[in-house]
Amino acid sequence: MEGNWPDPDRLQHWIHEQGMPAGEVGSRLGLSRAAGYRWLQRYGIAATTAPVPQEQIAARWRAGTPADQLAIEYRLPIDAVRDRLVAAAAMTASRTYYVLGSSADPLPQDVLRGWYLHDRFSVSQIAALAGVTARQVRYRLARYHLSGGRPGPNPLLGRRLSQAMLTRLYDEGLTCAQIGERFGASAESIRALLAAYGIRRRTNGRRKRTAEAAPPPGMQKCPINVRAAQAIATARDRVAKARRLTAHARTLCQIAVDPDPGEQAPGPALVDRQAGLR
Known part of the structure; x- marks a missing residue:
């Protein structure tokens, strides 16, 4: 097994020419029994199907035959054709990084569009086919506005x-x-x-801070502690004034109720003041 993709031709040789049971493929690959079954299923390889050479599939696909048409002609699932093409590229792909949009770019926009939208290859499959990383594929999908979700705007x-x-x-x-x-x-x-x-x-x-609204007329903008001190001073003045008025009213009431015998009765002005206090 080269890289992470076993050679489909080797698996077909074991199954069709050597008559190896499918349960032994995993151990020959150095994998588990279930992994062997899984790779056979992914490539569409079985004892009852005819072998299809990798070189033949890859050559026809590079010549312009769509993956879905190859699947019909070779009687393979479309996913098996995709995985076989990826396996063929993964064993020979160059991992050189290219400048996006240059003539040497292995994944130009029209090629990526055909693979992603028409042939329905996944990001990892396209990365293996083009010899680039999955991150580079996602970046191109966003750059060319081919991806329906993130990243990139709609x-x-x-x-x-x-x-x-x-x-x-x-x-x-x-x-x-x-x-x-x-x-x-x-x-x-x-x-x-x-x-x-x-x-x-x-x-x-963060949102820009808009200019603060001007204070109402007669109210000057000042710090909170200054305004609090002014409010406390005003309250104290009012309390003191109320106490003086209360003391004066008590004095007038005492004179009206119990006048001094040596003094004259209160005049009209004092009576009017007393009435006003009541």
Whole structure:
């Protein structure tokens, strides 16, 4: 077994030419019995099926024959064809890294589109076929807007939310979640669109602080401790004034109830003051 993919031709030789029982394939590969059965099933190899050379499948696929057509012609499951093609590439693939979009890039956009959307290869399968890493495949899917989920923004969202409109809403202080609610998108999609448009994100993604509203007329803006001290002083003045008025009222009431015999009765002005206090 080379790498992580056993050679399908070797397995077919064991099953069809040597007549090896399927239960012994795992031990010959240095794997468990269940792993041997699993690889035979993945490649569509059985004693009742005709052997299909790897070179033949790989050559026809490289010549432009779609994977689903190969599956029909060779009477193999479509998943078995994909795994066989991956195995053929995994044993000879070069792990050299290429510049995205260059002439030497082994995974250009049209090839990736055909494999991912038409042939329905998975990310790991495409990585093995192209000789790149799975992370590089995901990056290309996002870059070319071929992936339906993360990463990368939804292409339809960019049609409804232009760069100028998104810049204006973001500069107004709206968060990504609030913008997404308006356009029926997630906050992650809005963040991806910001990156695609090259719009600079706010620090830590926080909303800009708007200017504080001016204080009402007659109220000066001052620290909380100063306002608290002013309120305490005002309350003390009112309490002292109330105490003085209370003492004065008690004095007037005592004079009205029990006047001094040597003094004259209170005049009209004093009576009016007493009535007002009552």
